[in-house]
Amino acid sequence: METVVTTATIAAAAVSPSPTPFTTQHLAGEQILSKLHAIASSAAYWGEKLPGSAVVKRYIVSSHQNDPVRTIFELLFFLFAVRYFVASRYSTSNPHHVKFTEADIDELVAEWEPEPLVPKTTVLEELDIGSIPLIHGESGPVVDVESARVGHVKRATNLASTDFLGWARDPVIKERAVQIIREYGVGSCGPPGFYGNQDIHVKCERDLARFCNSESAILYAQAFNTMSSVIPSFMKRGDIVIADDRVATSTQKGLQVSRVTLRWYKHNDMEDLARVLAKTNHEFRKAPLTKRFIVTEGLFENTGDLCNLPEIIKLKYQFKYRLLLDESLSFGLVGSTGRGVLEHFQENGHPELSRQQIELTAGSMAIAFSSAGGFVAGSDAAVEHQRIGSNAVTFSASMPGYLAAASSQAIERLEEDNSRVVKLRENTTHFRTFLEKQLQAARVLGSVVEFVSSPQSPHILIKLSDDFRPETLTSFVAAEELLQQIVDLCLAEGVLITRHKRVPTHEIIALESMLRIEVSASLSTQQLDESASIIAGVVKSISSA
Template sequence: GPARNPAPGPREIDDLVEDWAPEPLVTPPSPRDEAEVEKRVVLAGPTGPKSKLTNGRTVINLASSNFYNFVANENLKEKAIQTLRTYGVGPCGPPGFYGTQDVHIRTEADIAASLGVPACIVYAQAFSTISSVIPSFSKRGDIIVVDKGVNYAIRKGIQISRSAVRWYEHNDMEDLERVLSKITKEQAKKPLTRRFIITEALFESRGDMVDLPAIIELKLRYKFRLILDETCSFGVLGRTGRGITEHQNVDATEVDMIVGSLAGPLIAGGGFCAGSEEIVHHQRISATAYCYSAALPALLATTASETIILLQNSPDLITQLRENIKAMWLQLDPRSDYVYCSSAPENPVMHLVLKQSVVVAKKLSVEDQVALMQDIVDEALANGVLITRSKSIEDNVIPQHIATPPPPALKWTSANGYRYLNMNEYIVSFTVCPSRHYVILAADPVIKADIQYRLTTTTSNNSHNTASCLRRQQYLLSLEWGVCGRADPKFNQLRRFLWFRPEFIPGIGVFPKALPKENEIWKIQVMFENLVKGRTVGSRTSYPDDPPRTHPTKKLHIPLNYSTPKPQGDGMTKSDRHEHGRRDHCAQSDIINNHAMRSSAQGKRRWYGVRIGRRPSDPRNARRS
C-alpha cells in the first residue's frame, strides 16, 4: 500500500507549537475606532443636571437618562444603603437556585400591580431581558413579524430563536397588515405554529412612538401574540409612568408580554417581563438569562420598587417632565430647511436628523454625517454642554436588500433637574417698541437692576421713536455679546455667551420674546445648520454664520436684499416672511449687533441712510459710497 507519513517527533511538535499563533478573539480596532475611544467622556461622580468629568470640568449633562434626577434623592439613597447592609451586595446565585430574595418578590409584585397584569418576572440585566424572552417562546418553525426599526437587543433575540422572520416597514400599520394577511393565507393549510408580533413602544433608534391600539386590533384580527418592548417608555409615558398602555389608554392585559427596563429613569438595574401567570412561569424554567445568571442585587430591586411607588404617588414629577420636554421642543425651529426632530413629542430623548434633501444636495455619505454629528458633539462639549449622537452596531439579522438603517442623529435628553428661564429674580422684561419685546436674563440680581435702570432712563421715553428703538436694540445686543464690558468696568466680569445660555452660567442673555427663547437647544440647531451650509465636514475651521467675536474692522454693510425694521410690525412683507422666515430675524440681529460695535460717524450714516420701511428691492437702499 501507499507509504504513510511518519508521525512528527517531539522536536517537530515543539517547533510547530512555537510557530503557532492564535487568531485574535476580536477584530483589531481601526484608527477611527481608537479616535472615538479617545473622545469618550467619563464622568467623575454621580450623574445629574451638572456633572463633573475626569478632566476636572463641570458640564451641563444633556446625555443622561436620569430624567427625574432620582440619583440626588436622599430618601432613595438611604433605603439603598439599608438594603445593602441587610442583604449584602449580590445574591451570588441564579434566581432558580438560591438567588431569589424577598425583595425580588416584592419588586415583581410592585411592577405587576403598576401595570395592572397578573404576574411579572425580574431579570438581572436589561439588555438580556428581551433577547432571552423571545427565544424562550419562539422556536425553529415559528413565525415572527418585526418592525425594521427595532433595537439591537431585539434583533439578537430574533437571531437566537432561529424562527422564520418577516419584516414590515418601520411604524407602518398598512404594511404590517399586508404582511399579516399574507402569512395567514400562506399558513392556512399548514400545521399550526406560534406567531408573534414584536415592536417597541418608543423606538430607541429613531425616538418615535408606535400606534399600539392599531397593533392590538391587527393582532386580534389575525390571531398573533404581541411582545412589546417598553425599555424606553416605562417610567416615562402615562400619567403615572406606567408606559404606553396608560398613555394610549390600552388595557395592559391585551398585550401578551410587556418587556421593560428598571435602569434609566428608575435609576436601578435589570429588566422585567410582565404578563399572565403562564407567561411568567414558563420563563422561570426556560429563559436562559434568568436560569443561568446571578439574580439582581437586592439594593437595585429595592430602588426599583421605591421609584415606581414614588412615580405613582407623585404625578407632578411626570407633569414637570412633560413641561420640560415641551420647553425643549419650543427651542427647535420647525421651519428649518436642514434638520428635523424625529422623536415623538412625549419622548424626553430628542433625535435631531439631517433632512434627506440636504443629504442628497450635499452628497453626504453616512460616514460624512457621522463625522458631522461628532464635530457638533465635540463643539458642544467645548462650550460646556454634554450631548451625544446615535450609535449602532451592524449585524446581518435584517437582510441588506430590505434593511433601512436609522440615519445618524444628535441626541439629548430633558430632565427635571434643569431649569428653563424660570428664575424671575434674574429676568428683565423690556419692550423696545410695540413690535420688539425682549426678555433679558442676567446672572446677578444687582446686574439685573442696573440693566433695568439703564433701559428705562438712558433712552428716550418715546418708545415709538425710530432712533430710540435702534439705540435700545443696540444696547440689548451689546449686552448679549458683552460689548459693553469694554466701555463699562462694571461689566468686565461678564462672560460672553457663545452658543449656550442656560441661566446658571454667569453672564447675560438677551432673548426676543416673539421668537423661541435662544437657549442651549436652539444654539445646537443653529450650529448644526451652520456646519451643513458652509463648513467642510471634518475640518476645524470657523463657521460662516458665527456672530462677530472681536471688534469688527470692516465697514458696516447692509445687504440690499435685507429690509430694516419698521416702527410698527416686523419690517417684512408677507412674501418676505414666507421666503426667509425666521432667518431674517437672525440676520437683523447680526446687523444691529455689528452696528452696536461701530461708533464711527460713517457707520451711523450707513445705518440711518437706509430708509425705514422700504422694500429690499428699492434702488434707494443702495449703499452709499
C-alpha cells in the same frame, strides 16, 4: 473378469443412499448451532450468578418490549464502544511523514505569523472609543466631564443621560439602597431558581405587577437581556413573528436566537402590517398550527416615536396573533403617571384598551428608575413559564437586592406623586419647541438637520437632512465623524449630548446617523434654553464650514 450387474444389485444400491454434500453441510450446521446453544446456555448460567444480573435481564426484556427500536440502537452503541476500545490507537509516528531538519524547522518558525487574538479596530470603532466622555464625580443635571477630543469641562449641562426622572440623586431612594446593602449585602450570588431570590425581589415583582395593572411580573438581572431572552423562551423554530423593522438591537438578537420564521413590516405602517399579516396567514394556511406573535416597541429607541398601539391590538385580534410589547423606553416616561404607551392611548381617546390585551409587556428599570435590570409583565402562567424556560432567569444571577429595593421605592414614589412625570413632559415640550425655533432662526432646520423623534418624546433624535450633502460626506463613517464634531463643539460650549451609537455589524437593518439628546425632569427652563441655543449655533457653524 467381467462385472455382472444384475437387477438385484441396482435395487440394493438404490435402497442404501450414499452421503451427499447437502447432508454433510446440514450436519455441520446442526453441530454449530448445538455448540452455540451450549455456549449461550453456559453464559446464561454463569451470567445469572453475577450480582445484579437479574436487574440487567429485566431491564433488557422490558426495554425491548416497550421500544424494540431502542434495543437496536443500544446494541449498535455497545458494538461501537467495543470497537472503539479494542481499535488500535492513533499514532503520530508515521514512517511516511516528511521529516524536517532543524534548519527547515527554524525557517518555518521564522516565516510563521500568528493571527491576532482580536481583529483590528475599524475607523468607526476608533471614533467611538476616542469619543467616550469621562464624568468626574456624581452624575446629574450638571456634570464635570473630560473628553480626549475636547479636554476638561468642569460644568456641562447633561443632555446625554437616560436618568429622565432624576431618581439617581433622590435622597430617599439612596437611603433605602444603603439600608438594603447593610442588611442583605451587595449581591445575591445565585440564580433566582436556586437561592438568588430574596424577599425584596419578590416585593419588587409584586410592585411592578401592580404598577402595570397585570396579574404578575418577573425580574431580569440585565435590561438588555430581557427581550433577547423572553423571545426564545416563548418562540421556537417554526413559530411565526411579525416585527417592526426598527426594533432595538436586543429584540433583534432575541429574534435571531429563537430561529423563528420572521417577517418585517415597515416602521409604524399599519397598512403594511395588515398586508404582511394577511400574506403570512395565507402562506402558512396549510402548515401546522404554531405560535404567532407581533413584536413592537412602545417608544422606539431607534426612532423616538410611539407605536400605534390601538391599531396593532385591532389587527392582532383580526388575524389571531399574540402581542409582545417592549416598553423599555416608554415605561416611567409616557402617560400621566408613567405607566407607558398603554396609559398614553387610554388618556387620548382609547379608554377601552387594557393590559390584558397585551400578552407580554417587557420593560427596563435601568431607564425609568436609574436602577438596573428589566422585567416582563403578563399573566401568571406566562410569568411562571419564564422562571424555568428563560435562559436569563435560569442561568444568570439575580439582580442585587438593593437595586430591586430602589426600583420598588421609585414605584411607590410615582404612585404617590407623579410630579416628576409631569415635569418631564413640560420640559420635553418646552425644549423641543424652543430648539425648533432656534434651528429655524439659524436656517438649518430641514436644510441641514431634521427631527426623527415625535414631539412628545424626551428621547430626541436628530439626523442630517437628505438635502445636506457636502463633499466630505461620502460615507457612513464620514457622517458619524461630522456628528461627532457637533457633539465635541457642544461640549466645548458646556452642553453634553451624544451620537446615537450602535454596532452596525449587529444590526439586521441599517440605521441612519443621528444625534441623541435626552431631556430630564431635573433640568431648569434656563438650562434647556441655553442648551438649545448652543446646539443650534453649533449646527449652523458646521453647515457653513
